[in-house]
Amino acid sequence: MIRRFAAAALSLSALLALTGCGADSAADTAGSQDQVTLTIGDQAKTLQTIFAASDALKGAEYKVKWAEFEGAAPLYQAVQAGAADTSYSADLPALQALSGGVKFKNVAALKNDGKHTGIIVSKDSDVKSVKDLKGKKVVVSSAKGSIAEYLLANVLQQNGLSYSDVTVQYLLPTDAQAAFSSGKIEVWATFGVYQAVGLQQGGRLLVDGADGRISGYGFIGASEKALASPAKKAALGDFLERLGTALDWTSTHQDAYATAIEQRNGADPAIAKTLASAAYSKVLPITSEVNGTVQDVADLMHGIGVLDPNVDVTKSADASVLK
Structure with a gap:
C-alpha cells in the first residue's frame, strides 16, 4: 500500500481513462505477439516526443507502450499498480515515491542544468x-x-x-x-x-534551479516486477541505451527537437524552443557520485519533514541495468 503517496494522486482508474495508459502508440515497435512489451511511464509526452523525433527506437526487438501522465505522483501510482514498468522523474519525486512504499529501483540517472x-x-x-x-x-x-x-x-x-x-x-x-x-x-x-x-x-x-540550487539529476526507475523478468530487464537495458542516443540527438538538433515539441505537444514556437534547451542531455549509470548528491537532497527534505521516512539512495538503486 502506498502511504501518503496515493492520497496525492488521482485514482488509477480515472488516470487510465484520461491518458489511455497502455494503449499502442504510433512510436510502438512492430513485431510478433511473443515479443517483450515494455510499458514506459512518461510525463507530458516528453519521452515519446524525444523518441519520435530522433527515431531512436527503430529496430528494437521489443514493443513499447506509453503510459502518459501529467505529473510524477500519478505516474508512480501507476508503477505501484503494475500499469507501468518504468518511471521518469526528477530526483525528489523518485525519493518521495520510495519513501511512500512504491516498489521500484532507480536504474539510470538523467542530467540537466537545472534551469527547467x-x-x-x-x-x-x-x-x-x-x-x-x-x-x-x-x-x-x-x-x-x-x-x-x-x-x-x-x-x-x-x-x-x-x-x-x-x-x-x-x-x-x-x-x-x-x-x-x-x-x-x-x-x-x-x-x-x-x-x-x-x-x-x-x-x-x-x-x-541552476548553479546547484537543484541537483540536476533525474531518474528512470523500473518496477521490481519488471526487473525480476530477465527478458524485460534486458529490453530495459537496450531502451536506456537508445534513450541516451535520443538525448544526444536532442542536444545536437535543438531546432528539430523544438519543432517536434511544437507539433506533438501543441506548444507555441517560443515555449517549444525553451523546452528543447532545458531537456535532460545525458543518460548516466547509477554511480556513488549520483547517489551521494541525491542523498543530500533526501537529507534536506527529511530534515524539514517532507520526506518521512528518509530514503537510503544507494539501496534504492539497481546499477546492473545500465553499465
Whole structure:
C-alpha cells in the first residue's frame, strides 16, 4: 500500500481513462505477439516526443507502450499498480515515491542544468527576492515531494529562512497553471512546460534551479516486477541505451527537437524552443557520485519533514541495468 503517496494522486482508474495508459502508440515497435512489451511511464509526452523525433527506437526487438501522465505522483501510482514498468522523474519525486512504499529501483540517472525548474511570481507581485517570500503562500506543483518543492526548500535555507516561513499549497500542474494565468496565484514553484507557459503569460522568474540550487539529476526507475523478468530487464537495458542516443540527438538538433515539441505537444514556437534547451542531455549509470548528491537532497527534505521516512539512495538503486 502506498502511504501518503496515493492520497496525492488521482485514482488509477480515472488516470487510465484520461491518458489511455497502455494503449499502442504510433512510436510502438512492430513485431510478433511473443515479443517483450515494455510499458514506459512518461510525463507530458516528453519521452515519446524525444523518441519520435530522433527515431531512436527503430529496430528494437521489443514493443513499447506509453503510459502518459501529467505529473510524477500519478505516474508512480501507476508503477505501484503494475500499469507501468518504468518511471521518469526528477530526483525528489523518485525519493518521495520510495519513501511512500512504491516498489521500484532507480536504474539510470538523467542530467540537466537545472534551469527547467523555477519559482515564478505574478507580474504584479511585490516579491523581488527569495527573502521576500517570508509570510507568503507558495503553490508547489505537483504533489508533496516534487523537485519544485526541493528548489523552494533549498533557496529558503540558502537565504536564511526556514520552510515554516512560507505556507505551501500543492496543486497538480494543469490546475496551478490555470490559477496562475487567472491571477489567483502569486508565487508558483513549478517546472518544465508549466514554467515556460507561466513566464509567457507574464510571470517573472524569481529563481531557477541552476548553479546547484537543484541537483540536476533525474531518474528512470523500473518496477521490481519488471526487473525480476530477465527478458524485460534486458529490453530495459537496450531502451536506456537508445534513450541516451535520443538525448544526444536532442542536444545536437535543438531546432528539430523544438519543432517536434511544437507539433506533438501543441506548444507555441517560443515555449517549444525553451523546452528543447532545458531537456535532460545525458543518460548516466547509477554511480556513488549520483547517489551521494541525491542523498543530500533526501537529507534536506527529511530534515524539514517532507520526506518521512528518509530514503537510503544507494539501496534504492539497481546499477546492473545500465553499465
